[in-house]
Amino acid sequence: MKAAIITFPGSNCDRDLAVAFEQAGAKVVRVWHKDTVLPAGTDVVGLPGGFSYGDYLRCGAIAARSPIGTAIAAHAKAGGYVLGICNGFQVLLEMGLLPGALLRNAGLKFLCKPVTLNVATTDSAFTSGYAQGAQIRIPIAHHDGNFTADAETVARLQGEGRVAFTYAENPNGSDGDIAGILSENRRVLGMMPHPERAMEAAHGSADGRALFAGLIGAFVPG
Amino acid sequence: MKMRVIVTLKPGVLDPQGEAVRHALGSLGFEGVNKVRQGKLIELDLAETDPARAEEQARAMCEKLLANTVIESYALEPLEG
Numbered sequence: 001m002k003a004a005i006i007t008f009p010g011s012n013c014d015r016d017l018a019v020a021f022e023q024a025g026a027k028v029v030r031v032w033h034k035d036t037v038l039p040a041g042t043d044v045v046g047l048p049g050g051f052s053y054g055d056y057l058r059c060g061a062i063a064a065r066s067p068i069g070t071a072i073a074a075h076a077k078a079g080g081y082v083l084g085i086c087n088g089f090q091v092l093l094e095m096g097l098l099p100g101a102l103l104r105n106a107g108l109k110f111l112c113k114p115v116t117l118n119v120a121t122t123d124s125a126f127t128s129g130y131a132q133g134a135q136i137r138i139p140i141a142h143h144d145g146n147f148t149a150d151a152e153t154v155a156r157l158q159g160e161g162r163v164a165f166t167y168a169e170n171p172n173g174s175d176g177d178i179a180g181i182l183s184e185n186r187r188v189l190g191m192m193p194h195p196e197r198a199m200e201a202a203h204g205s206a207d208g209r210a211l212f213a214g215l216i217g218a219f220v221p222g
Numbered sequence: 223m224k225m226r227v228i229v230t231l232k233p234g235v236l237d238p239q240g241e242a243v244r245h246a247l248g249s250l251g252f253e254g255v256n257k258v259r260q261g262k263l264i265e266l267d268l269a270e271t272d273p274a275r276a277e278e279q280a281r282a283m284c285e286k287l288l289a290n291t292v293i294e295s296y297a298l299e300p301l302e303g
Contacts, residue, residue, distance in 0.1 A: 058290055065287060094290065101292040104238050148235065148293060173236070 001026045001219040004042040006072070008033045008063045013049035013085065013196060020196035021046065024212035033066045043219055044081040045072050047088025049141070049194060059102065059144045060090030069095060081125065081215065082188040086142055089180070089190035098181055098190045099157070100149030106173025110143040114204060116168035117179055117193060121161045124186040129214030135168060136207035138193040145192040147174035147181075157181055164189055223271055224301035225280045229289045230261035264288055265301070273300055 003021040005028060007014045018028045021044075029039045033052075038045065052063035063069070076082050076097050084092040092098045105111060114137050119130040130136065149157070154176050157163050165180040172192075180191025195208030231237050237259050244258040266283070270276040280298050289296040 057287070061287065061290065093292075099292075101290055103236065103293065106236070106238050108238050108242055146236075146238070173238070 001043045001216050002029060002039065002041050003027070003044045003046055004029050004031045004038050005046040005048060006031050006033060006068055007048070008050070008052035008066060008091075010052045010054055011048045011050035011087070013087075013194065016194075016196045017046045017048045017085065020199050020208065020212050021216075023199060024209070024216050026212075026216055031068060033063065033068050036067050036071060038068075038071050038075055042075065042080070044083060044215060045075055047072075047082065047084040047091050048196075049086030049088060052087055052091065055144075058090075058094065060087060060092075060094040063087075063091045064094035073097065076183070076188050079185060079187060081218070083126065083215070084188075084190040085194055085196065086140075086145075086192055089192055090144065092188065092190040097188050098183055099153050100147055100175075100181070102144050102192075103146040103148050103173075104144050105142070105146050105171070107171075110141075111145070111171050112139070112141040113171075114139045114198075115171055115179075115193060117165040118168055120163045120166050121182070123161055124164060124182050124189065125215045125218035126182075126189045126211055127164050127214065128217065129210030136198075136210075137205040138195055138198045138208055139204075140171065140193045141197075142172070142192055145172045145174065147172075147176075147178045147192075149175060154178070160184070162186070165191055165193065223268055223273065223276050225266045225268060225276055226299040226301050227264040227266060227280060227284060227288055228261060228297045228299070229264065229284075229294050230259060230296075231293055232295050235293045261294075276300065 198205040198208035240258040
């Protein structure tokens with residue numbers, strides 16, 4: 001399985017994301033934002049956390065329109081997998097590949113701490129490695145993670161089982177306690193918490209491993 | 223010609239920053255501030271000289287980049303000079 005990890009100016013979790021994919025057994029290719037095509041045979045695109053383009057205009061707004069953006073959108077539309085974490089989630093929303101938007105945290109503070117998440121669906125490659133209703137510990141690190149969408153969109157996401165993770169205790173004001181959502185075909189996941197920062201005991205939690213393992217499992221023949 | 227773009231959060235979208243500013247105004251003794259909504263002001267200097275076409279261009283820029291129409295609305299004002 002080949003994962004393409006995108007680096008934008010200001011990305012700072014790109015290496016961590018690459019290491020997480022490598023540890024899970026993926027072949028990783030690093031891709032620069034000015035590239036216009038993804039490496040041949042890319043199965044998964046990883047959009048890392050950070051502060052792409054200094055968060056100018058809106059978080060993720062400029063990255064979403066960067067040269068590699070068109071190739072990422074085409075990959076998603078063709079049924080390819082995309083994982084966007086933190087700033088990567090903001091980019092996916094700005095690209096319109098997922099619905100809704102992320103506002104400034106309700107408490108206005110930058111939040112950097114481990115949180116407890118509920119696995120809200122196991123019906124996706126990303127969440128298939130968890131037990132339904134499992135609680136996992138994954139860190140958050142964001143200023144703009146307050147997920148918002150109109151009531152109809154939130155109800156649709158919940159009704160279609162497209163909420164991947166919810167916060168056990170809502171830290172940022174997100175509608176429906178939503179921490180991560182899936183696309184209609186369940187192959188694009190955007191989430192604020194950082195599973196790549198919970199890969200081994202030394203990180204304080206290894207609960208992120210199952211996400212990468214599950215995703216890679218989707219590419220094992222048979 | 224020059225065009226001013228004003229981007230604001232749509233009504234009903236919570237504005238935690240505006241709310242913090244409202245509290246700060248209250249603590250400075252400014253009473254009777256019922257609500258504060260914070261937005262962005264962007265000035266464009268366009269090569270286009272025809273006002274209608276300039277507005278059309280600015281509108282396209284708002285739809286594609288300057289505003290996130292999921293949560294924001296925008297208004298355009300042509301500027302003199």
